[in-house]
Amino acid sequence: MxxxxxxxxxxxxxxxxxxxxxxxxxxxxxxxxxxLATGLASQGKMQFDGDYHVFFSESNPELEAFDALQEKYTKDDNVIVVLAPKNGDIFTKENLMAIEELTAEAWNTPYSSRVDAVTNFQHTSAQGDDLYVDDLSYESVSKTDAEILEIKEKALKEPLLVHRIINETGSVTAINITVKLPGVDSATEIPEVTIATREMITNFKEKHPEFEVYTTGLVPLNxxxxxxxxxxxxxxxxxxxxxxxxxxxxxxxxxxxxxxxxxxxxxxxxxxxxxxxxxxxxxxxxxxxxxxxxxxxxxxxxxxxxxxxxxxxxxxxxxxxxxxxxxxxxxxxxxxxxxxxxxxxxxxxxxxxxxxxxxxxxxxxxxxxxxxxxxxxLPALMAIFPIWKKKKSAEAAQEKMGWYTNLGxxxxxxxxxxxxxxxxxxxxxxxxxxxxxxxxxxxEYFDNSVQFRTDSDFVNDNLTGFYNVEFSVGSGESGGINNPTYLQKLNAFEDWMEEQPEVVHVNAFSEVARRVNRSMHGDNETYYRVPTNREEAAQYLLLYELSLPFGLDLNNQINVDKSESRVTATLENISSAEMIAFSNRAEQWLKDNAPEPMHAIGVSPTMMxxxxxxxxxxxxxxxxxxxxxxxxxxxxxxxxxxxxxxxxxxxxxxxxxxxxxxxxxxxxxxxxxxxxxxxxxxxxxxxxxxxxxxxxxxxxxxxxxxxxxxxxxxxxxxxxxxxxxxxxxxxxxxxxxxxxxxxxxxxxxxxxxxxxxxxxxxxxxxxxxxxxxxxxxxxxxxxxxxxxxxx
The missing domain is CATH 1.20.1640.10 (Multidrug efflux transporter AcrB transmembrane domain)
Incomplete structure (x- = not known):
């Protein structure tokens, strides 16, 4: 005491x-x-960092895995511009012309490295031993109604387009602008891209009021x-x-x-x-x-x-x-x-x-x-300031104090x-x-007062999912992606993911191999499968890559020595637990059904x-x-x-x-x-x-x-x-x-x-x-x- x-x-x-x-x-x-206060304040500076990477520590294993994947392929920071024509059909001459015009303008976006749209989709065809790869719709102004109808039929049958670039009815389409940010100062780089894209969209809407325009992607997220x-x-x-x-x-x-x-x-x-x-x-x-x-x-x-x-x-x-x-x-x-x-x-x-x-x-x-x-x-100021004693009746003071006394x-x-x-x-x-x-x-980090949230919800409801999981599936050898065994397992993995209820779209190299194989056999549908001969597969891939224009190559899908390929599963907006569960199921499928070099873990900003x-x-x-x-x-x-x-x-x-x-x-x-x-x-x-x-x-x-x-x-x-x-x-x-x-x-x-x-x-x-x-x-x-x- x-x-x-x-x-x-x-x-x-x-x-x-x-x-x-x-x-x-x-x-x-x-x-x-x-x-003291002003001295400290004089040292202050208010800088903002909107890069989503700031949410993850350098030792975060998901971030390390995602960065490793992006080093193998092209970085996928992007702006997705979604167009919804008021007439409900993107496959008209006027709408295709507008999309083609905006696609060309999108290449002027700062740091852009790739622009994907329905008009510049690389459609394959063959004449004899020659493989032709062309834009699905170029110089749309000169297309006849019959040609536009043919373009529509091709597009709506194309797995790499439906639920990714266009919806299944052809009423909504996207232009995906991939940007390669230098990563020196996100506080200036991201606003630079944002200002440019917003200005581009504003000009487009003034010229083409018949379109509703929505934007989403990782740059708008940042x-x-x-x-x-x-x-x-x-x-x-x-x-x-x-x-x-x-x-x-x-x-x-x-x-x-x-x-x-x-x-x-x-x-x-x-x-x-x-x-x-x-x-x-x-x-x-x-x-x-x-x-x-x-x-x-x-x-x-x-x-x-x-x-x-x-x-x-x-x-x-x-x-x-x-x-x-x-x-x-x-x-x-x-x-x-x-x-x-x-x-x-x-x-x-x-x-x-x-x-x-x-x-x-x-x-x-x-x-x-x-x-x-x-x-x-506080006490210094109160000692300086005068104090006014407001007189109160004893009864009023007692009544006020009584509330707390009564509670006690x-x-x-x-x-x-x-x-x-x-x-x-x-x-x-x-x-x-x-x-x-x-x-x-x-x-859902943002409420409905934020345009990014409402635009992303529209894209999810009308075109494609915004969430994805990516896998870098290896072959174990240089050039191994042309191995028929690898291609068959990759094709089976793609098919398995397509069957999952939460999957909206799958983008895998096996689909490219199937499409080129079909084209090299006179567009015969029976050849819409992966090649069964390694030399043949390698030759087809070489022909296809040589035919691709600048900026639309396969660097976003296969690595430099062609030993690994990237598989991207686009998903519905699902909960964190469901996202993790899907990734775990996919990883387990690879362990159970593919050789060890093909085992991969699911990564993406969504997973992070x-x-x-x-x-x-x-x-x-x-x-x-x-x-x-x-x-x-x-x-x-x-x-x-x-x-x-x-x-x-x-x-x-x-x-x-x-x-x-x-x-x-x-x-x-x-x-x-x-x-x-x-x-x-x-x-x-x-x-x-x-x-x-x-x-x-x-x-x-x-x-x-x-x-x-x-x-x-x-x-x-x-x-x-x-x-x-x-x-x-x-x-x-x-x-x-x-x-x-x-x-x-x-x-x-x-x-x-x-x-x-x-x-x-x-x-x-x-x-x-x-x-x-x-x-x-x-x-x-x-x-x-x-x-x-x-x-």
Missing amino acids: NAINKAKNATNAFAKNWANFVIKFKWPVLIFTIL TAFFEAAQRDLMLTMVMLLIVIGVTLILTRNIFATIATLFVVLFSIMSAVGFLGLNNIKLTPPSSVFPTMILTLAVADSIHILITFLQKVRKDGMEKKEALVESMRLNFMPVFITSLTTVIGFLTLNFGDVPPFWDLGNIVAFGMTMAFLFSTTT TFVVARPIQLTLISTGIIAILTFLATKNVFNDEFV FSKLGFRQAESMFNGNIVALILISLVLMIALRNFKLGLLSIIPNVTPVLVGFGFWYLFKGTINTGMVIVFGMTLGIIVDDTVHFMSKFLRARRELGYDARAAIIYAFETVGKALVTTTLVLLAGFIVLSTSSFALNSYMARITVIIILAALIIDFFLLPSLLILISREKSEKTVTRAPQVQTN
């Missing part, structure tokens, strides 16, 4: 000395913090990421206005609002400096850092201000005395909540998604600075019932939380995103355990009570379980952004627990109250501050929940539920547990009368 009292006295003495120092040297302290980051950064201004309004309403003091505004602005300015000093580029997940810092920094300030204003208005203290007392009471709780919040955000580094590493580090630094400014700038009285009268009811509800919601499933469909959530969850598990242990240790040390430190785990963990339980009822699927919620909110919701417990222990240790009276005291002294900070936190995350980017909006929505659940649990379950574990005998307790008499 002596050790506890010594530690408590030392903490109180430090807080009082710190407050007196800041008040005495208020102007130098204010000037120093202004210089652009959507880039623009989402910029939009979410703008949410900070909305949040700033809301925080000013909420703080003014709840404190009813313009000077307190101004002081809070200084704290949050200085904290954000410092975080911007952290970006520049560490050369961090903003991505959609990390671009929300200003909103998070702003929200959390306000929570720090509110506790100090509410206590300060209560001491002035209710207890009649002088400004300096009230400010010192508020700092004494709140310095340690604010320090603990800041420390636990920093710990929670730093654990994001345990994950496998670099943008969340950045978010965690930026917010952790910002919260460190927020603590510094809330204990320096209600809780202490029935701790067992509230514990049982709370435990039952938490148990049910925890069970429901386990039923959530992972699903990372990157098209599908596995991202699962990988992030596995990585974050250890981080969450570390966060829980560290935060529990901090609370045990800070509260100087091992038993209460353990007890604090309950109100700190259960809100997360409750949140995911409600999320199952609302959505039922979890994306990568939501995996970080446990570690992130663990530090945030500690705020309620720490402040309630610290006031409870103060009543017990300093005032000698029994457990029930101490609970009522805690409600009276900190109840308003907890409600106020909760409202501010809710406002911040509700604003963030309006983001068009699902990783941010879903994370914000479940955080809103968790923060609300934390307040309810800290108001009902926590005080009930504190009473139940106290086990006091009535003759040894000191009771107090509540400030408002209740029935």
Whole structure:
């Protein structure tokens, strides 16, 4: 007990000395913090990176496999321009002319290396021993109706076109622009391609209003990421206005609002400096850092201000005395909540998604600075500003305080019932939380307000799937793709994939071999099969490649020494688990039915995103355990009570379980952004627990109250501050929940539920547990009368 009292006295003495120092040297302290914030901000720079690769660490095995595949073949960053003529038929002279015109214009796209369209599809035919490879429709202006009808019949029978470049009715077509980005600076390269394609499409629509135009592909995906980051950064201004309004309403003091505004602005300015000093580029997940810092920094300030204003208005203290007392009471709780919040955000580094590493580090630094400014700038400003004592009738003040007294009285009268009811509800919601499933469909990262999402949905519904899985199928020898055994197995693999229910289209070299073999035998359909003679297959392939025009070669399907070929399965929009299951089935088919050199693993950006959530969850598990242990240790040390430190785990963990339980009822699927919620909110919701417990222990240790009276005291002294900070936190995350980017909006929505659940649990379950574990005998307790008499 002596050790506890010594530690408590030392903490109180430090807080009082710190407050007196800041008040005495208020102007130098204010000037120093202004210089510190502006100095850090001067080092800041806001750069954005929209490349989808930023979501994957360099050690990510799916990324390594995908990069290895792209090194063997051409890179497939692309822009898919989808045309839907209003007459519902692309095979008219006017429409083919327009498509041919846009295809030619598409070659001018920056960094373009290939353009595939229905008009320039390389159709094969033979005359005697000569193989002819021509555009399916060239100089469409000179085509007769009969020739156009023949083109339509050929196109709708062509496996490499249907469900890839045209739909099965011929009412929608695509122009696929493959770009080879230098990879030097995605922040300039991707916008360059985007601006050019948007300008090209705008000009086309002005000239050909009879077409509806949609765009999708990996470059538009990167652009959507880039623009989402910029939009979410703008949410900070909305949040700033809301925080000013909420703080003014709840404190009813313009000077307190101004002081809070200084704290949050200085904290954000410092975080911007952290970006520049560490050369961090903003991505959609990390671009929300200003909103998070702003929200959390306000929570720090509110506790100090509410206590300060209560001491002035209710207890009649002088400004300096009230400010010192508020700092004494709140310095340690604010320090603990800041420390636990920093710990929670730093654990994001345990994950496998670099943008969340950045978010965690930026917010952790910002919260460190927020603590510094809330204990320096804030009291310095409040010492400078005048304080207006608004006189209130005793009856009105008593009535306001009575709400929290009544709530405390209600809780202490029935701790067992509230514990049982709370435990039952938490148990049910925890069970429901386990039923959530992972699903990372990157098209659904964006809501329907984003054009990329609506355009991609149209393409998926009317032309082809946007998701794919790719396999680099080896032969084990140079030139081995002409081996009849290899071709037969590859053909069988293609057939197997065509039979799978989720497959929309398969692009494999075996189809090229079949088509050329048929053409070399007078277009006889009985020869629409892979060649059975190696020399013959090699000769046909050579003839075919020599006939292909520049930019439309087979480098996207076969590697340089012709030892491997690329198989691409285009799929419907399916869940992450279904995507992974399909890839596993395909890999297993190759193991069961093909020789070892043909064994391959499924890769693609789609697969990378599908596995991202699962990988992030596995990585974050250890981080969450570390966060829980560290935060529990901090609370045990800070509260100087091992038993209460353990007890604090309950109100700190259960809100997360409750949140995911409600999320199952609302959505039922979890994306990568939501995996970080446990570690992130663990530090945030500690705020309620720490402040309630610290006031409870103060009543017990300093005032000698029994457990029930101490609970009522805690409600009276900190109840308003907890409600106020909760409202501010809710406002911040509700604003963030309006983001068009699902990783941010879903994370914000479940955080809103968790923060609300934390307040309810800290108001009902926590005080009930504190009473139940106290086990006091009535003759040894000191009771107090509540400030408002209740029935």
